[in-house]
Amino acid sequence: MTHFNNIPIIKYEGSDSTNPLSFKYYDATRVVAGKTMAEHLRFAVSCWHTFLGTGQDIFGSAVHSRSWSGDSDPMSRAKSTMHAAFEFCQKLGMEYYCFHDRDIAPEGETFAESCKNLEEIVNLADDLQKETGVKLLWGTANLFSNPRFTHGASTNPDAHVFAYAAAQVKHAMDATKQLGGEGYVFWGGREGYETLLNTDMQQEQENMAKFFHMAVDYAKKIGFTGQFLIEPKPKEPTKHQYDFDAATVLNFLRSYELIDHFKLNIEANHATLAGHTFAHELTVAASAGKLGSIDVNRGDLLLGWDTDQFPTDLYDTTQAMLVLLQHGGIGKGGLNFDAKLRRGSTDVEDLFYAHIGGMDTFARGLLIASDIIEDGKINEVLSNRYSSYSSEIGQSIVSGEADFDSLDKWVRENGEPKMQSGKQEYLENLFNSYIR
Ligand code: XLS
Ligand code: NI
Numbered sequence: 001m002t003h004f005n006n007i008p009i010i011k012y013e014g015s016d017s018t019n020p021l022s023f024k025y026y027d028a029t030r031v032v033a034g035k036t037m038a039e040h041l042r043f044a045v046s047c048w049h050t051f052l053g054t055g056q057d058i059f060g061s062a063v064h065s066r067s068w069s070g071d072s073d074p075m076s077r078a079k080s081t082m083h084a085a086f087e088f089c090q091k092l093g094m095e096y097y098c099f100h101d102r103d104i105a106p107e108g109e110t111f112a113e114s115c116k117n118l119e120e121i122v123n124l125a126d127d128l129q130k131e132t133g134v135k136l137l138w139g140t141a142n143l144f145s146n147p148r149f150t151h152g153a154s155t156n157p158d159a160h161v162f163a164y165a166a167a168q169v170k171h172a173m174d175a176t177k178q179l180g181g182e183g184y185v186f187w188g189g190r191e192g193y194e195t196l197l198n199t200d201m202q203q204e205q206e207n208m209a210k211f212f213h214m215a216v217d218y219a220k221k222i223g224f225t226g227q228f229l230i231e232p233k234p235k236e237p238t239k240h241q242y243d244f245d246a247a248t249v250l251n252f253l254r255s256y257e258l259i260d261h262f263k264l265n266i267e268a269n270h271a272t273l274a275g276h277t278f279a280h281e282l283t284v285a286a287s288a289g290k291l292g293s294i295d296v297n298r299g300d301l302l303l304g305w306d307t308d309q310f311p312t313d314l315y316d317t318t319q320a321m322l323v324l325l326q327h328g329g330i331g332k333g334g335l336n337f338d339a340k341l342r343r344g345s346t347d348v349e350d351l352f353y354a355h356i357g358g359m360d361t362f363a364r365g366l367l368i369a370s371d372i373i374e375d376g377k378i379n380e381v382l383s384n385r386y387s388s389y390s391s392e393i394g395q396s397i398v399s400g401e402a403d404f405d406s407l408d409k410w411v412r413e414n415g416e417p418k419m420q421s422g423k424q425e426y427l428e429n430l431f432n433s434y435i436r
């Protein structure tokens with residue numbers, strides 16, 4: 001059975017096209033700044049939102065019904081969903097997909113049965129990957145939906161739950177390895193706390209570090225060479241998540257000697273939840289050489305939670321692509337649409353409009369960011385701004401030769417610094433002039 005019979009293969013038709021089921025900017029093979037668009041963007045679909053999303057919210061039950069989710073037998077449903085996922089990727093020319101273990105295979109009566117279910121579906125995914133050429137960007141484990149994880153997974157006060165989480169991750173890593181995943185993601189799920197009255201923060205964080213070390217050791221043992229990624233998020237579901245933002249996670253990784261084994265998966269909506277911009281979080285990660293992958297979506301200015309909307313803000317995607325181009329790209333990571341339809345968007349076509357819009361908005365952002373870099377005017381202001389560090393005194397600071405005494409002497413001889421404009425408005429106008 002095919003699931004998207006009414007949807008054509010989505011093609012690039014250019015910005016003049018009025019066909020809503022076409023790309024206006026994403027032209028996979030077009031070369032921009034030395035690489036094809038597909039190589040720059042490495043788009044992925046997220047199984048949890050796109051194929052399992054039902055529009056359910058805290059006030060109401062499922063409203064989206066899909067042809068692949070009708071079967072009452074959970075394993076048959078999982079198989080149709082996997083077929084639908086690969087068909088969807090092929091229609092969109094989407095190269096990658098991402099999943100949680102429990103998105104793709106149902107939990108069984110026992111842990112052993114859950115593992116068996118997962119193995120069976122992973123074998124199917126393996127076949128479908130070979131048949132279609134669609135690849136796995138990353139895998140992960142769902143350590144938050146089942147009630148057993150109510151008080152956390154690796155940070156759970158109960159060692160039994162820690163053990164359960166470890167066993168589950170072991171199998172999710174096996175699955176990711178079998179499918180040739182480029183990476184393996186740890187998103188904090190319920191790793192955080194609700195009240196300090198019942199929380200030993202130090203022990204919880206130490207346990208989390210132990211958990212990651214076990215993952216690193218297990219990867220070595222099985223020869224999994226994909227990139228480990230941590231996805232920061234400040235809150236939701238817990239009031240305080242330990243992986244608050246990029247800077248917090250980098251500090252955690254350094255403190256527990258994990259820094260060499262992990263990079264970050266930055267999510268746009270998590271950045272704004274943390275009180276940062278998307279570009280800020282990308283820059284923090286990239287400046288540390290730790291930008292591993294990206295979950296692309298957006299929040300809503302007026303709502304304070306992880307709304308996971310599809311990215312349509314060109315200003316934002318341009319800034320993101322600017323960070324990427326200036327830091328040498330996304331490497332083996334990709335741009336995963338961790339985004340879901342609004343509850344009221346009930347048609348299957350809406351899934352296509354949503355992904356087309358997201359892919360086009362990033363492709364257009366890439367084109368603009370590449371123009372900005374090629375034109376060089378913004379970078380010229382930027383490098384002029386720091387040019388004094390190439391002067392004699394600047395060099396002595398950068399090289400570490402200068403000390404307080406030598407700088408005291410220099411200031412006595414050279415007097416007051418001259419005020420320099422930061423030219424913010426000029427730069428903002430310039431930035432806007434490239435958005436066409
Ligand atoms: C939730 C996270 C989640 C991760 C994968 O907010 O974004 O979807 O990306 O576990
Ligand atoms: Ni995410």
Ligand code: NI
Pocket residue numbers: 267269270306308338
């Ligand atoms: Ni999220």
